[in-house]
Amino acid sequence: MKNPSIKIADRLSNLLYIRRGLLLGVLLAPPLLWFSIVYLGSLLSLLANSFFRLDDFTGQIVREVGLGNFIEIFSPTNLDVALRSTTMSIAVTAACIAIGFPIAYYMARHARGYQKALLYVAIMLPLWSSYVVRLYAWKLLLAKEGAISWVMQSLHAQWLLDGLLALPVLGGSSLSFSPMGTFIVFVYMWLPFMILPIQAAIERIPGSYLEASSDLGARPSQSFWQVVWPLAMPGVAAGSIFTFSLTLGDYIIPQVIGNSTLYIGQVVFRQQGVAGNLPFAAAFSLVPIVIIAVYLYLAKRKGAFDAL
Amino acid sequence: MVHAVSNVDLQVEAGEFFTLLGPSGSGKTTCLRMIGGFTLPTSGRIEIAGEDVSLQPPYARPINTVFQDYALFPHMTVLDNVAYGLMVRGVDRKTREAKANFLLETMQLPDAAQRKPAQLSGGQRQRVALARALINEPKVLLLDEPLGALDLKLREQMQSELKSLQRRLGITFIFVTHDQHEALSMSDRIGVFNKGRIEQIATPDALYHRPSTRFVAEFVGAANVLEGKDAQRFGHTGTVMIRPEQITMLFGDTNPSDQTSQTGAAHQAMGTVKEVQFFGSFWRTSVQCHEAGAHFLVDVPLQPGKAAPELGSMARLFWNANSIHTISPAVAQHKP
Numbered sequence: 001m002k003n004p005s006i007k008i009a010d011r012l013s014n015l016l017y018i019r020r021g022l023l024l025g026v027l028l029a030p031p032l033l034w035f036s037i038v039y040l041g042s043l044l045s046l047l048a049n050s051f052f053r054l055d056d057f058t059g060q061i062v063r064e065v066g067l068g069n070f071i072e073i074f075s076p077t078n079l080d081v082a083l084r085s086t087t088m089s090i091a092v093t094a095a096c097i098a099i100g101f102p103i104a105y106y107m108a109r110h111a112r113g114y115q116k117a118l119l120y121v122a123i124m125l126p127l128w129s130s131y132v133v134r135l136y137a138w139k140l141l142l143a144k145e146g147a148i149s150w151v152m153q154s155l156h157a158q159w160l161l162d163g164l165l166a167l168p169v170l171g172g173s174s175l176s177f178s179p180m181g182t183f184i185v186f187v188y189m190w191l192p193f194m195i196l197p198i199q200a201a202i203e204r205i206p207g208s209y210l211e212a213s214s215d216l217g218a219r220p221s222q223s224f225w226q227v228v229w230p231l232a233m234p235g236v237a238a239g240s241i242f243t244f245s246l247t248l249g250d251y252i253i254p255q256v257i258g259n260s261t262l263y264i265g266q267v268v269f270r271q272q273g274v275a276g277n278l279p280f281a282a283a284f285s286l287v288p289i290v291i292i293a294v295y296l297y298l299a300k301r302k303g304a305f306d307a308l
Numbered sequence: 309m310v311h312a313v314s315n316v317d318l319q320v321e322a323g324e325f326f327t328l329l330g331p332s333g334s335g336k337t338t339c340l341r342m343i344g345g346f347t348l349p350t351s352g353r354i355e356i357a358g359e360d361v362s363l364q365p366p367y368a369r370p371i372n373t374v375f376q377d378y379a380l381f382p383h384m385t386v387l388d389n390v391a392y393g394l395m396v397r398g399v400d401r402k403t404r405e406a407k408a409n410f411l412l413e414t415m416q417l418p419d420a421a422q423r424k425p426a427q428l429s430g431g432q433r434q435r436v437a438l439a440r441a442l443i444n445e446p447k448v449l450l451l452d453e454p455l456g457a458l459d460l461k462l463r464e465q466m467q468s469e470l471k472s473l474q475r476r477l478g479i480t481f482i483f484v485t486h487d488q489h490e491a492l493s494m495s496d497r498i499g500v501f502n503k504g505r506i507e508q509i510a511t512p513d514a515l516y517h518r519p520s521t522r523f524v525a526e527f528v529g530a531a532n533v534l535e536g537k538d539a540q541r542f543g544h545t546g547t548v549m550i551r552p553e554q555i556t557m558l559f560g561d562t563n564p565s566d567q568t569s570q571t572g573a574a575h576q577a578m579g580t581v582k583e584v585q586f587f588g589s590f591w592r593t594s595v596q597c598h599e600a601g602a603h604f605l606v607d608v609p610l611q612p613g614k615a616a617p618e619l620g621s622m623a624r625l626f627w628n629a630n631s632i633h634t635i636s637p638a639v640a641q642h643k644p
Contacts (some may be wrong), residue, residue, distance in 0.1 A: 124577035206377065208379035209381060210344050210376070211344075211366065211373075211379065212379035212380075212440075213381075213392070213396075214343060214345075214346075214367045215365045215371070215372055215373045216367075216372065216392050216396060216443075216444065217321075217396050217397050217444060218367055219367055219396070222396045226381075226392075226395075230383045232380070303383075
């Protein structure tokens with residue numbers, strides 16, 4: 001008494017066991033298709049679009065290959081936007097590393113049990129709620145009559161806030177209308193994306209490496225710079241790619257908080273949404289890709305991925 | 309409060325190869341970590357050459373360690389790993405690399421300098437770890453089960469290399485292992501750990517022939533320990549020990565008295581062979597005694613033309629009075 005369906009299932013599983021490539025192919029085909037069509041396909045179409053141009057008169061896209069869009073990126077206004085965005089991204093990334101590293105280090109090396117779980121929740125919790133809601137919450141906190149201003153007044157430190165806001169490029173009429181405010185909110189928004197990869201990298205460093213370093217005569221600061229930092233570097237690099245590209249691409253935060261100067265994301269958004277100039281938007285969105293490629297290349301040359 | 313170790317009183321002589329031997333969880337590694345400075349003692353003192361280092365951090369102690377997992381820095385080359393101890397002390401590149409290269413040559417690893425630790429075999433990594441720990445010329449070298457990850461052949465080779473290296477350098481080695489063969493073959497003296505205490509400190513020879521507790525007798529080598537009534541049945545008092553190779557085993561139906569005179573043995577027992585294990589140069593035989601409930605382990609040497617002891621066969625065991633070691637004259641009190 002044999003059940004034929006079981007027999008077929010047996011033969012199928014046997015076949016898959018013997019021909020391992022088959023199983024691999026079956027499992028990999030859907031994600032590879034998704035990846036190549038949706039990810040790479042859209043990226044390639046973006047690249048292709050960036051060579052076309054918009055006919056100003058008819059508003060139609062002219063499918064002729066040219067470098068006009070790329071030349072336009074280097075116009076003073078656009079260069080200014082790219083430079084401002086890059087500077088902001090570097091500042092946000094640096095601040096996220098400075099704030100995130102100690103937290104990640106503590107989580108990986110010292111926190112145990114419920115303390116660790118609590119820290120995870122605290123870091124992930126903001127990601128569970130809407131980003132726009134949190135953004136507007138920050139607008140209230142940073143406003144002229146907002147909580148931060150009120151606290152500063154109560155501490156008789158209003159002069160400090162006023163002094164900061166009086167700074168030339170960074171200041172503004174209030175925190176919520178200054179690049180400083182934009183910076184604070186960017187750092188807040190992207191911090192979890194910096195902490196988690198660094199924490200994972202530090203967690204992988206065996207405690208015996210630090211003991212060996214100390215044993216060989218290294219002071220704690222030397223152990224940190226010689227052993228922990230280089231081994232945590234892949235995590236820092238991964239985290240900074242997140243914070244860097246998220247800042248470069250964001251068009252909502254600078255629209256809600258800050259003075260009305262533009263960032264790359266906003267320009268791309270306006271060009272394709274309002275002006276309908278898809279080719280130029282495509283060309284401009286290649287700027288972050290190029291900047292990140294350069295950053296990765298430099299990081300690799302500095303040996304950031306040697307520990308991988 | 310649970311103490312991992314307590315009341316450990318150890319004095320290691322300069323230039324000595326001292327081994328901390330014990331089962332896992334017996335406190336030997338904790339003891340080593342306290343000497344290295346990775347764990348601070350809650351009470352007591354640690355002195356090196358008369359200087360109290362109990363509360364010094366590891367980097368201030370004239371001690372270096374070979375870690376169980378070697379702990380080689382994966383992002384540095386072998387040369388940088390070995391030179392690390394000099395680098396953090398601010399020695400210039402030329403001097404430290406010259407010394408590191410010299411040590412690598414001593415360790416027979418001259419071609420490995422520019423490789424990363426991941427590209428080395430287990431044995432090579434072990435040598436790099438050793439070279440790295442020696443570059444600061446420590447007064448004491450701590451070795452935490454450094455041979456545990458190696459296969460048997462390599463382990464035996466490294467044992468003799470370590471021993472000759474220690475003799476050549478004259479550095480004090482404190483070696484942690486749970487392997488009694490390793491301890492016996494390498495050490496000048498051994499401290500046997502059990503449940504966070506030291507049971508005995510002695511030379512390998514004394515430890516093997518004159519263990520001071522039942523635990524030591526059974527942990528170091530194989531032992532037949534007789535206690536109380538069992539001991540009395542064979543004419544001994546207190547707790548006594550006989551090593552398996554000290555017992556002669558004869559088979560067949562020859563006259564017992566003939567055999568007694570033949571072997572000159574003062575004590576004997578009758579039993580049945582229950583188990584035989586082949587060890588190369590001898591058979592380790594487990595004999596169930598008829599007179600008492602006791603089991604005896606007997607090592608039967610291989611002799612030409614002599615077959616292996618047969619399971620279930622009757623055996624007669626003989627031993628001399630001078631092969632008996634009295635662990636304690638009265639019945640040993642089991643520690644709670």
